[in-house]
Amino acid sequence: MKPIATLLIGLFCLLPWAGAASPADDPEYVRKAALKIDSYVAAWYRQKKMAVPEVTNDATFLRRAFLVTVGRIPTAEEARLFLEIDDPAKRTQLIDYLLASPGYSSHMSNWAFDLLRVTDGKSGFGGTLEPYRDWVRRAMESNMPWDDLTRGLLAARGNSWDPDHAAVGYYIRDRGMPLDNLSNTARIFLGSHMECAQCHDDPFGGPERFEFYQLAAFTNGVREASRRPMQKIWDEVSEDDRRRTLDYSVAQVIWDRVYGMSVQGGGTGRIELPQDYQYRDGEPGEMIAARTPFGKTVRMSDKDNADDGREKLAEWVTTRTGEQFPSVIANRMWDRVMGRGVYEPVDEFVEAKETHLPALMNHLVQLMVELDYDLRAFQKILLNTKTFQFVPNPEPSKVATGDDFHGRQLERMSSEQIWDSLITLAGGDPDKKPRRGVDTRVQIGGKPLNLGGKDMKKISEEVLAIDSESEMRTYFEALLEQVKKERSGGGGGGDGMMARQAPRYGGNDQVRASELPSPAPRDHLLYVFGQSDREVVEAASREPNVSQVLTLMNGFVQKQLVNNPGAHLYKSLEGASDAKEKIRRIYIAILSRPPSEEEFRWMLDEVNLSGDDAWPNIVSALVMSSEFLFVQ
């Protein structure tokens, strides 16, 4: 163990590195792999006859590395430690430290939530998508390989309350709109835009409507479990005069939160062309068989319904589309680390040979495959390159279709990075708080019930095993009795259960964006700074607007940080010998660097003028500065 890593680990409690062994655990492998990438970039400079940019200073590297990997600025303690230690290997060690910290998966979860449009619920849906959100969150935490994650989502079936099957939320999210779901699948995992072909052929030679339906046939027949045993009971309790009764609330648990949160139908492999089908290659209503539009062809029968279409689709996406599947994810990771995709937009696949630096893109594809789609290992290599360490570039890329490899482009922090950084200043390392969990208890009228330990997972298993109405009636009556008993004080003991539940956080809690409601409420700072509403793929915005500035001047920042004497930031000033030292500490905490001589003068002037009132003014000014808001 290298000295700085030991120090950092000593200072902060770390989780052990999760997941299987990777070649990227070997420092020598990482060094060589990073060097290889740099050599391709260097070749680009030679070819374009351009000077190689300088490597940036420690302070800029520190802040950039934190924001890119764990999505927040360093705490004052972390910053001081890194800046003060004199060790040539400290950058590599910092990357190891960051990738092993829980902040890494928090930051990755924000990315995955945007990409997969993960929300806690949706309008008109009586169930909850939180088990699915938790599945994605856990997948990031365990660093699930990207191909496994893809398969897990596309082939998911079962019930949401079973943590191993909660990926079914991928389909529940798009209940009633399987074709849109498929378009998103193509876009997310393969960088193929097929949404237009839902209705018509692409006039520019892209996907045809027939091909779209052939692909849709793989996923056809996704449905909820049959509600037949429950139908009659539901109709009875749904009569107007019974809608306010406990019977109705208990029936809702079964109707919306068990059936409504189940996914069956593995994909029939056949689908009917729509009634408005307009081309000569098929008739409206004609049954056609599943067939993949590119890559190694996979097809299914148009004669009989199968039940494994989605597994076949998942297999094709992850293993039979040539460079397409690894390229799209490799490029997305490049975008995350370097600030811009090798090709842009990142959701439109480009063959390596068509990019402006084919050798690099080819290599990245190979590397992704070699690392078995281990996204953390892949990012580790990129973070260790010189290319990542170039001085910031304020200008837009000179290559319209991708990265010009001329240093990370200056860009405003994402909404989540801003929030996570602000709560770091207000409360210190936010990853010491436990992450959000799923409340699996039965909820009646918004109140959780204990029911002798019978939770939604258990109830789901029991309900889904029932196939006759009479059996269901018995089950329903018994459940109703149990609920009545506990509500009248009989079954009690809810408190004990409560303590065992993992926490859920509301909009006002100062926890990581990844643990807040998804999306955050509309009056939240996250919304003001452009968090995605997670209705469409990657809809986050970094556009400046006047409300953001008002928030920084007068809102959350003032209340929770500047004018809050208990803020972590102010604690770090304790024991400072003089005003100059205080100014230095404030700079390190907020901007991760010491002030320049000129800045010292400005701030000392302020101290002379305002006395003790100077500190909130200085803190306020620093947080309002563009240097705070932008990733360099």
Add this chain to the structure above:
Amino acid sequence: MNDHLKLDEFSRRRFISTAARTCLGVHLFPLLGSSVASGSLISGAKAKSVIYLFMAGGMSHLDTFDPKPKKKDVMGPLEAIPSKADDILVGQHLPKTAEVMNHVCVVNSMTSKQGAHEQGTYIMHTSYAMRGTITHPSLGAWAMKMAGRINPEIPGYVSIDASPEMTGGGFFGAKYAAAPIGSASEGLKDSRRPDHVDKEAFDRRLALADRLNQQFHDRYKNADVKAYEELYQEAVRLMNSEDLKAFNLNEEGEQARKLYGNGRFAQGCMLARRLVEHGVRFVEVQLGGWDTHYDNFGAVEGRCREFDQAYAALITDLEKRGLLKDTLVVVATEFGRTPEIKAEHNNGRDHHPSAFTCLLAGGGVKAGYRYGETDATGSRVKDAPVEVQDFNATIMHALGIPHDKEIYSPSGRPFRVADQGKPIMDLFA
């Protein structure tokens, strides 16, 4: 280039503190942050402002403003009711709206080729198809660019409950983007100086931040960095404006509250009216949840409950205050929904871009008028199709913005306010 940026450091700082202390700054620099180009507007245009109500998710035309009462298989359980305008029927869940239809112009022949939400929403807001290489300005940004602000002290473009991606400035830059409001009842959050911070301290904070920003901007010439610098000026001006009260719904009386109702969308409509009253050029209010693939009839009933009273109140209120004649109220959506009812999705309706309905009211358009027609099942446009671009050109024409004026993007490509669309002149009174 704004004049204040040319001033020396001392004047700059003095400007900021002056602006912070009084609203004098506004009179000294009346055009700050806006570019009023009124000279190039079409004369005789009636509308000054636009209230753009966007029904996100794809509002079913059949269950709202294009019912087909003779076709039971298309209508399912839903019935049509007569309205205050002869010849115009509306869905049964819109009883209050029915009472104001004599002010409304219904465009039943909207048609589009974009059948996915993102693409459909994008083209409705920008008139252009989504491209990976460029972001087009939204309608409100065009209105700001071409017509400028009416009131220079408050934002000219405000979005309520809308998505920041669809209300952006596009290649015009952040200066033209909407000021977003997440919750209408809270108004423009944080627009007052914190209680415990006195004016002196507040000004000094700004001056310090300004120095830091100046330094950062000198180091990195970057459009977004500059945008933030300018936004501070704007924010200070706004904080000191008398018209800040435009954002405060608490000033509305009991009667108005009763008229609009308590829903979230209702608050948005009420706020939109206040904003227009105070000279905001373009307000978008969004009402989501129209993506009724599953249980269409239950969902439509719920959406109409949100919409009906609020919309009727808005029209009534604007009319009563004499504002309807120069305010164009638009109801738009990204597409309609299929005449076919999907039994397997609990009677759902899917996306249907080839025929849908949008509404216009006030701002010089015909009242109680129905334009265009769909076939017997509401599946195709039978008469007078209106492309998205034509519809947007019509909105812009109402504001006096010429549809054929070319504006160049920073990369030198020519764009028009509604691409190749032309205003539908028959819609104007």
